[in-house]
Each structure stands twice: as C-alpha cells, then as structure tokens.
Amino acid sequence: MTTKKNKTLKKLESVEAFKKFVSEFQQSSSYREPIGFGIARVDRGQVNSEKILQATYPVVNWKENFGSAAVFLASLEASGVGIDVSGSEFVSSINAKFIENALNLFEPFMNEADGDKHRNIQVIAMLEEVLGMEGFDVEVDYKIIFIFEDVAPKSVESAYLKLYALSLGKAPLRSLNLNGIFGLLTNCAWAQGTPIELDYLREHEIELKLTNSYPPIDFVDKFPRFLTHVIPADNTRVLDSSKVRFGAQLAAGTTVMPGASYINFNAGTTGAVMVEGRISSSAIVEAGSDVGGGASILGVLSGTNGNPITIGKNTLLGANSVTGIPLGDGCIVDAGISILEGTKVFISRDEVAKIKDVNPSFNPDESKELFKGLEIAGLNGIHFRQNSQNGQITGSRSKREVKLNVELH
Amino acid sequence: MTTKKNKTLKKLESVEAFKKFVSEFQQSSSYREPIGFGIARVDRGQVNSEKILQATYPVVNWKENFGSAAVFLASLEASGVGIDVSGSEFVSSINAKFIENALNLFEPFMNEADGDKHRNIQVIAMLEEVLGMEGFDVEVDYKIIFIFEDVAPKSVESAYLKLYALSLGKAPLRSLNLNGIFGLLTNCAWAQGTPIELDYLREHEIELKLTNSYPPIDFVDKFPRFLTHVIPADNTRVLDSSKVRFGAQLAAGTTVMPGASYINFNAGTTGAVMVEGRISSSAIVEAGSDVGGGASILGVLSGTNGNPITIGKNTLLGANSVTGIPLGDGCIVDAGISILEGTKVFISRDEVAKIKDVNPSFNPDESKELFKGLEIAGLNGIHFRQNSQNGQITGSRSKREVKLNVELH
Amino acid sequence: MTTKKNKTLKKLESVEAFKKFVSEFQQSSSYREPIGFGIARVDRGQVNSEKILQATYPVVNWKENFGSAAVFLASLEASGVGIDVSGSEFVSSINAKFIENALNLFEPFMNEADGDKHRNIQVIAMLEEVLGMEGFDVEVDYKIIFIFEDVAPKSVESAYLKLYALSLGKAPLRSLNLNGIFGLLTNCAWAQGTPIELDYLREHEIELKLTNSYPPIDFVDKFPRFLTHVIPADNTRVLDSSKVRFGAQLAAGTTVMPGASYINFNAGTTGAVMVEGRISSSAIVEAGSDVGGGASILGVLSGTNGNPITIGKNTLLGANSVTGIPLGDGCIVDAGISILEGTKVFISRDEVAKIKDVNPSFNPDESKELFKGLEIAGLNGIHFRQNSQNGQITGSRSKREVKLNVELH
Numbered sequence A, B, C: 001m002t003t004k005k006n007k008t009l010k011k012l013e014s015v016e017a018f019k020k021f022v023s024e025f026q027q028s029s030s031y032r033e034p035i036g037f038g039i040a041r042v043d044r045g046q047v048n049s050e051k052i053l054q055a056t057y058p059v060v061n062w063k064e065n066f067g068s069a070a071v072f073l074a075s076l077e078a079s080g081v082g083i084d085v086s087g088s089e090f091v092s093s094i095n096a097k098f099i100e101n102a103l104n105l106f107e108p109f110m111n112e113a114d115g116d117k118h119r120n121i122q123v124i125a126m127l128e129e130v131l132g133m134e135g136f137d138v139e140v141d142y143k144i145i146f147i148f149e150d151v152a153p154k155s156v157e158s159a160y161l162k163l164y165a166l167s168l169g170k171a172p173l174r175s176l177n178l179n180g181i182f183g184l185l186t187n188c189a190w191a192q193g194t195p196i197e198l199d200y201l202r203e204h205e206i207e208l209k210l211t212n213s214y215p216p217i218d219f220v221d222k223f224p225r226f227l228t229h230v231i232p233a234d235n236t237r238v239l240d241s242s243k244v245r246f247g248a249q250l251a252a253g254t255t256v257m258p259g260a261s262y263i264n265f266n267a268g269t270t271g272a273v274m275v276e277g278r279i280s281s282s283a284i285v286e287a288g289s290d291v292g293g294g295a296s297i298l299g300v301l302s303g304t305n306g307n308p309i310t311i312g313k314n315t316l317l318g319a320n321s322v323t324g325i326p327l328g329d330g331c332i333v334d335a336g337i338s339i340l341e342g343t344k345v346f347i348s349r350d351e352v353a354k355i356k357d358v359n360p361s362f363n364p365d366e367s368k369e370l371f372k373g374l375e376i377a378g379l380n381g382i383h384f385r386q387n388s389q390n391g392q393i394t395g396s397r398s399k400r401e402v403k404l405n406v407e408l409h
Helices: A015-027 A066-079 A096-112 A119-130 A156-167 A198-210 A349-357 B015-027 B066-079 B096-112 B119-131 B156-167 B198-210 B349-357 C015-027 C066-079 C096-112 C119-131 C156-167 C198-210 C349-357
Strands: A036-044 A052-056 A089-093 A142-147 A188-191 A194-197 A219-221 A344-346 A370-372 A382-386 A393-397 B036-044 B052-056 B089-093 B142-147 B188-191 B194-197 B219-221 B344-346 B370-372 B382-386 B393-397 C036-044 C052-056 C089-093 C142-147 C188-191 C194-197 C219-221 C344-346 C370-372 C382-386 C393-397
Touching: A015 A066, A015 A096, A036 A066, A036 A119, A036 A156, A052 A142, A052 A156, A052 A194, A066 A096, A066 A119, A066 A142, A089 A156, A096 A119, A119 B198, A142 A156, A188 A198, A194 A198, A198 C119, A349 A393, B015 B066, B015 B096, B036 B066, B036 B119, B036 B156, B052 B142, B052 B156, B052 B194, B066 B096, B066 B119, B066 B142, B089 B156, B096 B119, B119 C198, B142 B156, B188 B198, B194 B198, B349 B393, C015 C066, C015 C096, C036 C066, C036 C119, C036 C156, C052 C142, C052 C156, C052 C194, C066 C096, C066 C119, C066 C142, C089 C156, C096 C119, C142 C156, C188 C198, C194 C198, C349 C393
Parallel strands: A344 A393, B344 B393, C344 C393
Antiparallel strands: A036 A052, A036 A142, A089 A142, A188 A194, A188 A219, A344 A370, A382 A393, B036 B052, B036 B142, B089 B142, B188 B194, B188 B219, B344 B370, B382 B393, C036 C052, C036 C142, C089 C142, C188 C194, C188 C219, C344 C370, C382 C393
C-alpha cells in the first residue's frame, strides 16, 4: 500500500503529453499491467452495507486499454485513497479528487469521447455529473477494480468483472479461474435487477406486507441474470431473461427459446446457435448447431465426471435428447435418446469406415463394432439413433455437413 | 393516393342518415372492403423514431364492422392525410380532424357506445380525450391500418394486426400469410411491455448503469408476449407470460403450465387443453387433449419436413414424449417415447383391425404390421408404447375415447 | 354469532394480568382453539370489490400462539364486529376498536415486540400506524382469519392460510384438506404481485391500451407465486419465480433451476434438493436427492392413479427421466427413461438379492425376475437403466448410498 496523498494532477494539454505521462507511469512501481479493470456501480446490502451484492460495469477492459489503467492508477494514487498492485487483485473506493485527476489526465481526448470512442473517459465524465446528483455518493456507490492475476477471485467486484469478461466474449468460456465464486456471492432476492438481502425482507416483512409495498421478487439466487448486465447483438434473442445466467456467453445470432432452455454461467455458444434445451455450466456449443427442445447437455457438475462438453458445429441435438459426451461437427442425436459416457453404441463396420473418413484420427480395431460413449467422444459426423424395433442404440454416418478442420489434415 | 383535403364532415343525426352515408361511401372509389382494420397505439424507436417497434390495438376488426371501416376511410380522406386503398394494405397516421370527423359520423350511436357495444366508437371517443392529454401526440403515437389482401405483410402495423387476429381467435391458425414477418419486426429489449431498441441501450449504457436507471429487461425478441396484448378467457390460464408468444391462439379453458411449455406464434389450441410441453409454430392441439410435461410437438421449422402437425381431440402426449406426426382423436403417446415421421411402429394384425374400426379410411395391406410414422399419421385411437423388455415401439388401440367425426361416416 | 358490542378493553398492566385474562377467556364460550389464525391484507376485485383476490399474511400462526388467538377473539368481540367460532373457520373484518383493544391486552409485552419476538403484536402495532396512513382503510383492506377444523376451506382467506402453512413448512405436505380450492380462487392477471380481475382489463382495455397504461402482466392463474408470499432460507434458491407455485414447500438448501423445472402447490422438498425438473402436485422429494434437468415426477392429477409419489433421500432422477412410482433412498433413474406403475423391469436374481439387503421387507418369489413398477415402488437402492443394445429396462443395486431407516430394523 502506498502512502496516501491528496494532490491534484496537472491537466495534460496534448496527446503527446498524455503518452509521455502514461509511459512514465507504466515504468513506475505504482503500475502493474492488469488482466482486467473497470469502474462499477455497486449495490450494497440494505441491512449490512459492508456487503456488496452486485457490481455493474458500464465498461469492461480485458487485456486492453492499458493507458486508461495507468490513468486510473495514477489518479487513484494522487487522490489519497492509496493503491496496492501487489496482490492478485485490487479493489478500491473512488472520490471526487480521483475523478478530477482522471479528467485532467484524459483532457486531450475529452472532445472525442463519444459513442464507441474512449468509453473509459465517458465513464469518468459521467461520474463527474453524478457528483452533483441527489441520491448518489461517489465514495460509497462506486468501486474501481483491477485484476492482476487469474487466480480465485477474492471479492464480489472481481468475480463480477470475470463474469462480465465471459459474458461479453472478452474471455473464452472455461478460460478463467472462478474457484470459490459461490462462496463470494450473496444469495439475494432480486426485484427488477436490484438485489435485496433476504434479511431485509425478514426484518421488514410485517411492514412491507401490511402496507402493500413488498417488492415483486423475480428470483432468489447468488447470480444476476445475463440481460441485467449485457446488451446482446442485434441478431441475438433471449426470449426469457431467466434462461441465461450472468457469466454465460452468447455469440451473435444465438436464439434462446423460453420452453425448457437454460444456459448456466461459464457456458454458452461460440457461434449462431438455436437453443431450446439446457447448456450446463462448462458446456460449449459451436456455430450452426441446434439444441432441440428440452435437450440436455450435461455439465461438469451434473454427470460428466469432470470432462467438460463441447458440441461442434452444425450438430443437432434432438428434442428431449441427453448428451453426456463431447460431439464433433455435423452430428445428430435423435429425439429422446441419451448418449452418456457409458452408453454402448453399435456402429457397423461399414459405418465405422464412413465415420473414419471425416475423423482422420479415429482408428479403432478392425473388428470393433460396439463403442462406449467416451470412446467416440468428439467425433464428427455421427448420427445416434435408437432402433425402434429392437431398442438398439446405433451410430452411423450422419447426413449433416461436416466441415473438416483443415489444420488436422 | 387521393388528393388531400381538409374538411369537416357533417354530424349525422340519425341511424338512417348513418346507414345512407355508409352505403353511399361504400359504393365510392374511396372504399374497399378490408379483411381487417383497426387503430393502434405505436411504440417508436428511441433512437430511430421512424421505426415502429410495436403496435397495440384495443379493438381488432376482422371480416366485420364494415360500417366502421367506411367511417374511418371517409374521415381519413376528409382529414387531409389522404388514403390509398389500391394496395394489399394501407397504413396511415391520424389527426384531430380525423377524430372530429369520425365522431360526427358516429354521432347516432354515441350514447350506446359502452361495454361490448360499438367498440370502434369508444376508440375514437378515447382518442378525443387523448387530444387533451400531456405526453401524447395523436399524429405520432397512433396509426390506422387496413388490410385488403392476405399477402405477405408490408408493415409492422399489419403484421401485428394479423398476429392479433390469430391470438384473438378471429382467424384460424395457419390461415394467414405471415411471410417475411421476421424481417419486418425489430429485435428489441422488452421492459414491462415496452420495446427498447438495443442501440438505445448501447448509446446510453454508461449513463443508465452508473445512475442505476438501466431498465429491467424481461426478454429480447422480435415478438412481444401474448399477455401483453390479449386478455384470455376467464377459464384460460397462462402461468408464465414468457411461455406464450404473441400470435399464438389459446382456446378458452386452456392451461399453460410454467415448467417446460412453450407455444409459439401461429400455433396453439382450438379447445380446452392442458399444456405442459411445447407446441411449435404451426402446430395445433384440439379440445380435451393433454400435452404432458416436457412433451414436444415438432413444427414445420423443427423437424416435420414442412407438414404442420394437428393433434386431435382427447389425445394424451406423455411426459417428455416427442411427436413429429399428426395424431387423431383419442391417441396416447407414452411418456418418454418419440414418434417421428420415420419411426417404425409395430402394430399387430389384431390391433390394426381395432384401429381400423375408428379410422374408416385406414386400409393397409392385410399382412402389414410395421408402419412408418407418416403412414399412420392422423389416425384416431392409437396408443404408442415402447416395450420395456425388448425396446420395440408398438401401436395398439388406445383406451381413450374416440369421437368419430360423423361427417366421415 | 355473539351479540355485537363496542367496548374498550382495559389495558393490562402485567404479564400475570395477561395470563389471567387469556386463561379466563380461553374458558369462555367465545374462545375455541384454532388450528391456524392470522391477520391478512387482502386484495379486492377492481370491478367486484366483494371478491377477495389475494390474502397476504405477514405472520401465520399454526398450532401455536393460542394466547394471541385469545387476545384477537376477545378484542374482536369487544370491537363490535361480532365473532362466530362455531364453524370450521371464521373470517372477519377488523376495525380501529379491535386494534385499540388488542394493543391494550398486549400492553405487557409491547416493549419486547421486535425482530422475531411477539410478531402478532408487531402486526397490531403496524396496523395502528396504518390507521393514520393515506390510501388504507383498515375495515376494508384487512381480515382476520381463524381455522378451527381442517375441512375444505370455505373462503379465499382460509385457503391462503393453509397454503401459507404448507409453504412455510408449518404443516407437512399432503396433510391439509384443500378440497375445492380451485373453485374458491379467482383466475386473475397478476402484475408484479398484484392480482387484477380479467373483467377489469376487459372493461378498461381501450383506455389502458391507448394511454399506454396497460399493466405488465406476469401471468394469469388462480394461485400467486411462492416468492410473492414466502421468504426462503438463506441457502434456498429459486432462479425463476414462475417455477414455484404458492402452496409448494421448499426445505432449506433446495435449489430450483429455471430450465424445465416446476413445483406445484402441495408438493416440494423436505430437505436440500437440486430441482431441475417437475415435482407435480402431491409429490415430495427428500433430502440429498437430485431431480435432473427436465425430469418429471408425476402427480395424482397426472398419471399415478391417485398414489402420491415420495422420492427418498439421496436419489437421482436423470435428465429427462419420468418417474411414476414412489422411490426409496439411494435410487438412480437413468437419463431419458420412464418408470411408470405398469413398466416391466427386469431384475436378475443376483440383483434382487442385493436389493433385498437394503429393503428388509422386500420378499418376492424366489424365481421372480420381472417386476411391474408398482411392485417395486418405494424400494431403496435400485438403479433403473435401459440396456442400450436390446432396449430392456433393468433394475440393479445402485451405487448410491442408502441410509437404512433404523426403525425398520
């Protein structure tokens, strides 16, 4: 922790001056390059105001915008709140002096900060407006967060920043350390995006109920919903906000129907996918695939022995099917059948040959016709069916297109 | 387009005068009998105010109330906005003069316009009140729409009018041309019934998030929800508004449970049905049937090769079953099984005989015992099961009542 | 009905005086020990104000707090509204005199009434505050309810009190008489917890739609949602309020996911359970069990011939499975299979022997290897699978832990 000081940084007059300032500061011991950083509005507990219930980031920086990181750290250091870049993350309050300093440093770009440009500067400019607003206290309602190492998050604020990075597609699914996140987050009642401590409801139940002011509770969970924090692409649709947890990732063009679907945190799609079933935490579905009505893709917490599932491109999971193994491109799982790690699948030698054509690395014993699910996990172009006359689960070369990964050939 | 003029129509003094006026106007070239018409309040884009995001009709006229259509066209023509009845549809703004003219023409019925009576007149009377209300601009916030030909809708307003006709049961499911509707409608974020352009959220994200005024988004879709526009019958229940898309039809007595159900647009029920599963777009379920928990009825967009599915009366689709063919009355699909177009179903000769009794037109080869799903599509009284000892999918005469259509005998 | 009188009861000065008063009143003919009682705020019909649409209880007394019951009955009797304890239930309005009298009788405890202590007194104290509040009328907006006999409820207020007793875990599931409850409750449109008569929407549709004030309808049902009335335990999660109907019971630690789950009234969990499927009305799931994604447990209204289903402890229902029989502890139903009352299950003699080890009362014929579902209902430690090569449904000794009930040994 550096010594606290409270001084005003000089207004920078040119882009060159800005670059010089940033460059020098980045060489100093006060700077450390963050993986991610941002400024969040925080919701605090109604009963326990020390408890952070939610952190809302208007702008998330992830392996980018290090100039702004330098400005923020320098402005913080000068603002008297003190900084500490020695740990895996640094979470701090802000104050009016921080805002003033950041504005002074950002001065050369102030006129261009609009729309998609200089969004960190827009955040600071907005915070300056907030200083004059009734009902907000910048020292209480906002936090600045830096993540320096991708280890288990230590704060609600850094946990949210990682969930944002996933949901905004700035970090790949399954790439971040989220260990212990359930322990960090508080189980709350959520009313129209605002988290409410259950204890607050308990303490005020009599008054709230008798005066008809009990809040309309949408759900009770540790996580908020995706749509509370993320604006999807123009061609992405989520027909029910309850169906996608914050921390999920939806690639542009994905549609999530409201029937039996659900996408958990750290799960989702990497291309346009039709989702009418469940994508459990850790599962990923690639472009052009279709998760049929009520289809389940199991997750590491729900039946896959810790092997996370990826479903390849252009694969169809039929209505009410269950998939417990990874699948490649161009597969079909017929409606209503379950393919788990231990499911035995009959594939005739003819069909094995055809499947080998689209899976160069698949080389089973010549005579083998019965495969466990795990043995054929991740292969392209398999059509899984159940013979309706003898109940046999079979695999055969599917008629869906398989685009072979050229790097494998 | 007729020449614009701006004149006040004379107040009609009697029902006879009204009839005479209407009759004469209907003979004129300014009139054309509409299939449907109505006046809507429109939600416009927050960023692009030319974009209509939603049209809310308090009253929908569908093959009815042609006197009101004449009054509206005559009042419009006189109001100076100009009319054009030459195309498949006509969408226009309205103004104060239109309201004044329509009131003058409707004068003979004004005193009776209440409750279920003369609802078009009530709309005009309400618009007159709106003229004096803060926050509304009749020339911006309302539109009048006439559909003359059932071709692909050309406007958001006419698309909504058709969806209303379906959802209100004024037009049969699958009877209207909805081609291109996905292209017409804008994908929006919906907050408590109000559509919000995604671009608006993007442009204001920083301000909205930092000032705790980000709207609570219920869903992101091109379509609104059924319950935002339609008041169901007293004995109809929809336990979660996300489960029924606008454009679906729910006959009185239908119950839609919140588990795994969904009813898409241009799909629904024609009698009292218990719905705990999915009725895909284009699928219809008739009176007394039961779509079990998680059951899927496939749609033309999801696996039926373009053949829309009708499920007859008093038929039971078991929990987690999947149905990909039309079924007649009194059928049962057992829990967890899938009957698709290509599914082979064994029906013993004894059972074929019993099934023929309730399907006079069903005359398979004498020796035939193995049927593809499509070959027995639409038949009454079949019970589909899977033999739990050998996996065979079988059909037999169900024990559910089949009411034979007397017209077939 | 006692004669009406309107008198002020004397303020009690000590705990002894309170005990004496209660004891004497409880001997009088005006008192009868209730099963349950409480004071509710009621929502009345917007069109028909005589119709009670919802009753919200801040405090529910169930086989407890009989001193408060005596205070309430004595205060009511003196307040001039008259009491009647002769029927199975008694529902009454309250008035200012009732509040004054109850405060006088509760006087000795007034200072301690806070937090979890003396919550009935807190209710009366809050009602005294309501007397001075704009927009409330204690004679119209509140009711006091006593249930003396557990027969079919006769009022909306008593039906709600019973549903509260179930949802708060004060009465065991399936223990209360709810006959006729569907007839008592009114099908309403619900907007953020407030019930709205469908007729109100009909009568005001034109005005509401044209002035952009149509309420955002969350659902249409006779029952409200669980989270509108009940504050769950800190470790209980309900990720979508639509998924749990009021009248369901969720033991602490239960998680209800938003995919394909639903818990109906008079159904639920008696320990920490992961719920990703459907628990139909009358079904109960015990501690440590897991209802997989899309799994269905049938209810007495949906396929079990009236036999309510209990699922024992530590049992796993796989994704998209269907269970139509009770199961014991430590069972597994594999993903995607259906075990109904009539399903034939093959259990080899070896496995029968192992299953007998954890089910002392299970003594089938020596040679029996084929069992109907009902014949093995409620047994512990069975793993149900479908052989993927011949379609046979089999039972075997599961590998999940079975904790034998010591009382059975």
